[in-house]
Amino acid sequence: MSFVINADQLKDFKQDYANRQETQILERTVAKNGVKAASFDWHAIADNDQHFSIDLATGDVADQKQSGRCWLFAALNTMRHNMQNRFNLPDDFELSQSYAFFWDKFEKANWFYENIIQTADLDIDDRKVAWLLDAPQSDGGQWDMLCALIEKYGVVPKSAQPETYNSSRSNEINAVLNNQLRHDAVILRQLVHEQASESQINATRKEMLNTVYRMLAYAFGEPVQTFDFEYRTKKDKQFHRDSNLTPVAFFDKYVGWDLSEYVSIIQAPTKDKAYHKTYTIEMLGNVVGGRQVKHLNLSMTELKELAIKQLQNGESVWFGSDVVKYSETKLGILALNTYGYEDLFDTKLTMSKADMLDYHQSMMDHAMVLTGVDLVDGKPAKWKVENSWGPKVGEKGYFVMSDEWMDQYVYQIVVNKKYLSDELKADQAQEPIVLKPWDPMGTLA
Template identity: 75%
Template sequence: MSFSISAADLAAFHEDYAGRKDSAVLERAVTKNGVKAASFDWHSKADNDQHFSIDLSTGNVADQKQSGRCWMFAALNTMRHDMQQKFNLPEDFELSQSYQFFWDKFEKANYFYENVIQTANLPHDDRKVAWLMETPQQDGGQWDMLCALIEKYGVVPQSAMPESYNSSQSREINAVLNNQLRHDAVILRQLVQQNYAPTRIDEERRSMLNNVYRMLSYAFGEPVTTFDFEYRTKKDHEFHRDANLTPTEFFQKYVGWNLDDYVSIIQAPTKDKSYHQTYTIDMLGNVVGGRPIKHLNLPMDEFKALAVKQLENGESVWFGSDVSKYSETKLGLMALNTYAYEDLFDTELAMSKADSLDYGESMMNHAMVLTGVDIVDGQPTKWKVENSWGSKVGEKGYFVMSDAWMDKYCYQVVINKAYLSDDLLAAQAKEPVVLKPWDPMGTLA
């Protein structure tokens, strides 16, 4: 049965619109100011002030600029927070995001080639192949993907590999690089389909990777292999120089984390995902043979309790959320009452978190860092968030997230295993269930 909109229907819709006494007023307000401005509720600012019972000292906020590196910024920020405390580093100290960006794109190219070869005998319109070709590589990523890069390439301070035009504005290099990868995919698929020997295919792939390395070196600069680390301490301005370090040596000496201690916890209440079970995503990653994606799914109360425990112990928390929902950037607000869309349009918009994931209304699209929480009567009421959009938004770059907003739109935290109970450690050790490439838990921040 089909339904066609008739003239009678249109007349009835017009009559309902004209019969509402506030239609003309709202039409003027929304057409002039836009939906967000017309529905903004100033109470949300008063309800979510910048005062927290637990508030970590974390230095200046970084700026990812016109790039999708939030996951990388957030992860490196958690590490620099620790470094600043250990070594009395200045407020503006940062680890090089550009260094990680280069290696991420290089490894993603190889990961793409690997998946192209594995799916080469599927038709080009197969869903897996179409998914691969839609975005061969992008700026986004996951915590485990950064760990894989660090384990292979280490880290460097930003002074050793500063930002470039293309690291700060990645649209141009992404367009050319994805063109190159799709071009290469045609060749690799043909070689596999024509039954060329694996050695011949590897030879072609190596040539392709050489080409990608050269493109990325032009765009970001070739990554450093050794460097001198120089800095003055924050309090007494004492000068330090550590000469001729490799990126791996720098990570071991100045960060010193065992990355295996940090695990991804997700909050996915959909029917297809049991709690206290681990999950991975097919064809998602960056380093071939590197650390795989692995998530432990927990109920919201356990999810938040772990974040609180880590903050109480002085460690900031990497987290992923849907920052596009009910978020006011200039004021730095993430609260469900920020915009009264339902009141403005006299409609119902509410969906459960599970339905929002299943029906594409929400998914993780941005990673930030929890640096504080306000505990009242033993329960969190709001959270302090370090963003990576510079100091001109929020309170010098810091946002406030209401606890209700976290319940609805927060999907992932990274937790030190030291804060997991024995039962949760056992759950995290389970073999992961493999999800399809397009599962919402496979989206990249």
Template identity: 65%
Template sequence: MELNTLGTEISQNLIDRFKKEYTDRKESKVIERTVTKNGILNSSRDLAADVESTPVFSIDLDTGDVANQMQSGRCWMFAALNTMRHDMKNQFKVPGSFELSQSYTFFWDKFEKSNWFYENIIKTAALDTDDRKVAFLLNEPQGDGGQWDMLCAIIEKYGVVPQSAFPETYNSSKSREFDTLLNEKLRKDAITLRELVNSDASDEQIQERKQKMLSEVYRMASYSFGQPPVKFDWEYRDDSKAYHREEGITPKEFFDKYIGWDLDEYISIINAPTADKPYDQTYTVEMLGNVVNGRQVKHLNLNMHDFKQAAINQLKSGESVWFGCDVGQHSEAREKGLLDLRVFAEDELFDIDISMSKAERLDYKESLMTHAMVLTGVDLVDGKPKKWKVENSWGKKVGEKGYMVMSDEWMDEYCYQVVVQKKFLTDAQRSAQSQEPTVLKPWDPMGSLAYTD
């Protein structure tokens, strides 16, 4: 049997027909000149979206200055830590420029993800390397991306610190070099661990070798990010210029005293309208996580109306909302900071049909969550959302001093996850969230990690 035998080839007659169809369209040369000169996006830009995206909102939280994740995929960390610093701003009047240390949680995430990878390699050692699960693990042993529950797992184990106690380094702000080297090491270590398991080494021997590997990971991370503090001193002046000082506090004590959230009360809600995920049920994803025996990633799937209502309820209470979306889809996110379906009309430019339902995009790999940000406002008209205010982590040059505007229609199509407190759900939704989750396959789109830099 010939492996490359397919169906009908493209004939010269068919090409001649296509050429004639092209030249028979009187607009073809005009569009060709425009697109070849200006590119697809510039040629299809619709300024009407700008008019309806004025950054004015009926609910608008004062959350201070935006942060900048630089050239790293830590958006999920920045977004989560930003929601916490917003609360600190309200409670302790820390200045708008105050930030929690993203480098601190980054250090421990890299360390814990390495252990997570090792344990999964040990667990799957009997499978061939071309088995889909093993190939999935080896494709990217670890990366910068993550989800809300993964950040909670780090905080529950290691706490948090202000950025002044563990500042940014070259490698936290530009993570590619470190990621490339660490993944090379993890793949090399995978060879050793699989050989040990398959040669019937004892569990004690395997764990002893794994601990040596983890010691090397710790050394790599310490050289690259610095050693994380066990105790530290913190001082600041609040908005009224009053001086405050805290001496010898641990990271977990800092979280308890200055943030104090019960992280079990914050839950992930998704909108995944695919046939395999009925609404009002919970889901987790095999092999998704970072801290072994730590917090499980768990999602409650709700319809889009309930999804948005939960976010609105939390915003009305004065608290910002972590959310995950596919930021690069039909948006001008990098400059204007517009997340709007009307920004570009590529389908009209080329006279093609690229319309898909949200479920179809998920099923056919056209879309999934790639980026995490924070909802800090919403414009309600007759009780219904029209547009949303978004705090990003790309610095102040994007949008309105780093803040973006998202149309409600764009949210419907490209937002997949929000995190809210349980108290903002209905009794029925809380009951649904308490269920044991259905386990999805490792490559399910709801297991995607927010990582866009």
């Protein structure tokens, strides 16, 4: 049944518009200033001040610049926070995001080839094949994907592998690399269709990876294999040098985390995802043979309790959210009352969190770090957030997130298993239910 807009209906719409007392004022205001400026509620500033009952000292904020590496920045930031406390490192110390970026793109190329070969018997317009070809690789990722990289390649300080033009502005290398991967997909699918031997396919794939390695080395510099770690302590200004380290040895000595102890908790209240069950996503990952993406789904109350426990113990918390919703970037505010869209347009926009996920209104698109929380009578009122957009936004790069905003738009945290109860540890140990590749819990931050 079709509904065709006709002249009588348009006349009614125009009459309703003319009859509204506020029409002319709002038309001038919104047309001149934009929707956000016209609907901004200044009360959000007073409601979300930068004072927290738990506030971790975490140093200077990093800057991912024109790249989609937030998940790498956020995860490496949680590690550097711990290093800064243990080794009295200066506030501007960072782990190399460029080093991890190189290996992520290299491994993602191999991951793409793996999935192209596995799906080669499907039609080219099959949804899975189309999903793979839509974005052969991108800048985004999830916590478990970084763990897979570190377990294989370790980490290095930023001084050992600094930023390049392409790590800070990744659109150019992404365009060329995805062109290369789609070009290679044609060849790999054809080899499968021609029933080429496994050894022939692997030889072709090796040559393809050789090309990818060369492209990435030109863009990011070839990954460092050994290096000297030199630093001067923050408080007493003592100089230290540790020579001839490998990336894996550096991680073991200076980070020293057992990454298997850190687990992903999601908050997905959709009907297809029961609480206290674990989930993974088909074809989501980066390192073939590496760590699997795995999420334990809990209620928001349980998720917050775990985040607070970790903060109370002096450890920051990696989290993923839909950062663009109701956020004021310059002021660094994430709050539901930041913009009064419903009041401005005299309409209803509110959806449940489950409906927002199911109807594509919201999904995780950005990872940041919880570094504080304001507890009032034991309950969180607002949260301190370390972003990776440099010091010129928020309070020197730090944002304030209201607890109500967290309820609606935070979808994932990572915590140490020691904060889980025995019952939750048993839940987390379950074999994961496999979700479809395009499930919203598989989106990349």
